[in-house]
Amino acid sequence: MFGNKNDVPLDRDASSRFLPWLIAMMVYLATMSLIIAITMNKLANRWDQGLSSSLTIQIPAEPSAEKRRTLEKQLKTFITKIENLDNISRVEQLNDTELNKLMEPWLGKDILLHDLPIPYLISIELDSSSAKTIDEIKLILAQDIPNASVDDHQRWLGNLLGLTKIIQIIALLVVILVGGAAALMVILVTRMGLAIHRQVVELFHHMGAHDSYIASRFQFHALKLSIVGGLSGLLLAGITVASFSSLLGQANSAILPTLTFTSGEWGLLLLMPLSASLIAMMTARLTVLRSLALMP
Amino acid sequence: MDFKLLVRFQDVHLRYGSGPDVLHQVNLTLAPGSFHFMVGPSGAGKSSLLRLMYLAHRPSSGRLSIFGRDVSQQDRKELTMLRRRIGIIFQDFRLLDHLTALENVALPLTITGQSLDKVRRNVSELLSWVGLADYLDAKPPTLSGGQQQRVAIARAVIARPSLLLADEPTGNLDDKIAERLLFLFEELNKRGTTIVVASHNEGLVNRFNHPVFKIVNGEVRLIRNQQNSPVTPTAENM
Numbered sequence: 001m002f003g004n005k006n007d008v009p010l011d012r013d014a015s016s017r018f019l020p021w022l023i024a025m026m027v028y029l030a031t032m033s034l035i036i037a038i039t040m041n042k043l044a045n046r047w048d049q050g051l052s053s054s055l056t057i058q059i060p061a062e063p064s065a066e067k068r069r070t071l072e073k074q075l076k077t078f079i080t081k082i083e084n085l086d087n088i089s090r091v092e093q094l095n096d097t098e099l100n101k102l103m104e105p106w107l108g109k110d111i112l113l114h115d116l117p118i119p120y121l122i123s124i125e126l127d128s129s130s131a132k133t134i135d136e137i138k139l140i141l142a143q144d145i146p147n148a149s150v151d152d153h154q155r156w157l158g159n160l161l162g163l164t165k166i167i168q169i170i171a172l173l174v175v176i177l178v179g180g181a182a183a184l185m186v187i188l189v190t191r192m193g194l195a196i197h198r199q200v201v202e203l204f205h206h207m208g209a210h211d212s213y214i215a216s217r218f219q220f221h222a223l224k225l226s227i228v229g230g231l232s233g234l235l236l237a238g239i240t241v242a243s244f245s246s247l248l249g250q251a252n253s254a255i256l257p258t259l260t261f262t263s264g265e266w267g268l269l270l271l272m273p274l275s276a277s278l279i280a281m282m283t284a285r286l287t288v289l290r291s292l293a294l295m296p
Numbered sequence: 297m298d299f300k301l302l303v304r305f306q307d308v309h310l311r312y313g314s315g316p317d318v319l320h321q322v323n324l325t326l327a328p329g330s331f332h333f334m335v336g337p338s339g340a341g342k343s344s345l346l347r348l349m350y351l352a353h354r355p356s357s358g359r360l361s362i363f364g365r366d367v368s369q370q371d372r373k374e375l376t377m378l379r380r381r382i383g384i385i386f387q388d389f390r391l392l393d394h395l396t397a398l399e400n401v402a403l404p405l406t407i408t409g410q411s412l413d414k415v416r417r418n419v420s421e422l423l424s425w426v427g428l429a430d431y432l433d434a435k436p437p438t439l440s441g442g443q444q445q446r447v448a449i450a451r452a453v454i455a456r457p458s459l460l461l462a463d464e465p466t467g468n469l470d471d472k473i474a475e476r477l478l479f480l481f482e483e484l485n486k487r488g489t490t491i492v493v494a495s496h497n498e499g500l501v502n503r504f505n506h507p508v509f510k511i512v513n514g515e516v517r518l519i520r521n522q523q524n525s526p527v528t529p530t531a532e533n534m
Binding site: 007009012199202203205206207208209210211213293296 | 350352372373378379382384392394403406407409
């Protein structure tokens with residue numbers, strides 16, 4: 001049904017030379033945007049899982065030794081009560097070494113904690129994030145140590161998660177915009193091809209070629225070029241990701257994302273050149289069919 | 297509707313866009329197996345009349361029937377099928393320079409989905425018939441004007457059209473070669489193909505005994521019938 005595939009000499013057009021490069025850039029941008037969206041999503045999940053199931057309780061230091069001893073007894077009672085609750089993974093009062101380590105960035109090494117009014121800190125980790133458990137902890141705390149405060153990280157975690165959501169939405173918008181821009185580009189290139197080969201197209205039409213036959217010449221040409229461009233763009237994105245991944249690995253920071261993907265995510269990334277090729281092919285086909293429809 | 301007529305124009309007008317009439321109240325009929333010349337000065341409307349016949353345009357008004365089908369009533373798909381029964385020889389040949397002579401001639405078959413391998417034998421035979429057996433793989437730019445013209449003729453007849461339209465096929469040829477070309481058309485006509493040849497060379501046309509239409513300022517008149525005698529204007533042939 002395809003006849004002679006080379007009967008419209010589209011390969012010789014100038015447009016054939018720049019279309020793969022444009023598609024490569026588009027696919028590169030779309031793939032990088034998608035990678036950013038995926039990575040931000042994973043990072044947000046990691047932060048969410050890591051922090052929404054943990055609490056930090058802060059109790060102001062007592063200046064007098066007597067009151068301090070009373071408070072330490074209250075702390076032990078509180079910790080025992082918390083350990084007996086359901087859904088508790090770990091309860092730990094931070095010791096002097098751990099407090100030193102926390103203060104080190106601001107106050108330097110070898111500080112004398114007892115000379116400073118450093119608060120007591122209790123770290124609680126839950127098996128799973130649960131508002132009920134957090135409420136129970138807050139209730140016990142209010143009864144046992146009323147002047148203590150609870151930090152369940154929700155405020156800054158909420159802000160951070162909101163920010164990652166915005167970045168994800170922007171990244172996905174970029175993917176959609178890039179798809180639209182690619183389609184517009186293919187329309188222009190196809191129209192250019194139709195103008196250059198108008199006489200050939202008319203000849204085929206007068207000889208009795210179906211519109212779909214003529215359109216197939218342009219659509220397979222667009223498909224071929226966009227596959228070349230799409231794979232090039234994906235390869236460039238792969239090189240960029242590998243470079244970033246190596247840099248992030250060297251940084252070895254828990255807060256930074258890791259650029260590893262599941263097979264499903266790889267599939268989604270591979271869809272980028274495939275989608276670009278399909279968009280290019282269908283756009284070229286529809287452009288030619290619309291143009292031919294103007295002929296009798 | 298008269299199914300015995302291959303082509304029938306009834307009060308046909310043609311204008312491009314909002315311009316004036318290019319063809320004005322055309323009434324003519326072509327019977328199957330007939331051979332007609334169409335003469336007239338350049339710009340008189342010969343090519344426009346042929347363009348109507350090969351369905352590049354629909355009439356602005358009036359009725360045009362090809363193969364018994366009213367062109368105005370047919371949808372685009374049906375017109376496509378009608379076009380496959382019409383062979384066209386363009387004045388400028390319109391050969392595709394990047395294809396070989398064989399591929400050019402095979403085009404009317406390959407565009408219908410037939411593979412080049414399947415039609416290669418038929419195409420080769422036809423090219424041999426027009427004297428181009430040694431040029432199957434030659435590309436048009438390497439062929440002389442006369443050879444290109446024969447490729448164009450072979451392409452127009454490869455699908456065995458019922459109607460063959462030739463627009464100024466003798467335009468760039470000397471009289472002797474032009475005459476040989478018209479003998480070739482007569483040969484095709486004897487095999488049953490209806491032929492219409494548009495030419496501004498009335499001297500050449502007069503050497504052949506076929507009916508002649510003359511187009512002047514968009515009006516078509518039969519000026520000579522089959523018996524090679526002038527036609528007196530009547531309501532029928534005006």
